[in-house]
Amino acid sequence: MPSVTRILQQTLSPQQVFYLERWKQKMIEELGKEGFEEYTKNLFLQGELFHSALESIFLSEEVSARDQGEDGIVAGYLSSVEHVLKDISDVKALESGVHHETLQYLGLVDCVAKYRGQLCVIDWKTSEKPKPLLQNTYDNPLQVAAYIGAINHDANYDFQVHCGLIVVAYKNGSPAHPHFMDPDLCSQYWNKWLLRLEEYMDKN
Helix, strand or coil, X not given: CCEHHHHHHCCCXXXXXXXXXXXXXXXXHHHHHXXXXXXXXXXXXXHHHHHHHHHHHHXXXXXXXXXXXXXXXXXXXXXXXXXXHCCEEEEEEEEEEEEXXXXXXXXXXXXXXXXXXXXXXXXXXXXXXXXXXXXXXXXXXXHHHHHXXXXXXXXXXXXXXXXXXXXXXXXXCCCCEEEEECHHHHHHHHHHHHHHHHHHHHHC
């Protein structure tokens, strides 16, 4: 069964592929091929460490991010999201596998919790440059919509989710941008996701 990430990666538009390739070439020119590989490996590692630090914060119900890994690689990211964590409560799932029984896809959800009283699928992202608008997050809203749909059709979850939240955290510690997706917005992105899923199924 294909994952949400795989489906989105394999159905990028020609324009998305062009910009991605151009960025990659520019980075290789700056860093060299090995340097670029090291750079992407480090980004991936930082993302993983950030996710596990958040998980331990939620599991220990430790509100202050400052106590967690202040001297570590993720300290900046944790300071960045501190103001968002204050609005999160009632965590129902962490790093949890989901699958849509009818549409046959699966994924790994970062977090399901209440944000300002609304139950959301929460996706934590790290970024080196500011992403103040939802459209700056590229395909992330489609990913969140796909996860919401999966949870709502997965017998392992005894609740329904209608909202999403993408939190973009910054390494330099500047305040993270939380992008809230209300039910209307989620349903718009769900329709876009269905088109991408259909495209993937046609190709494979």
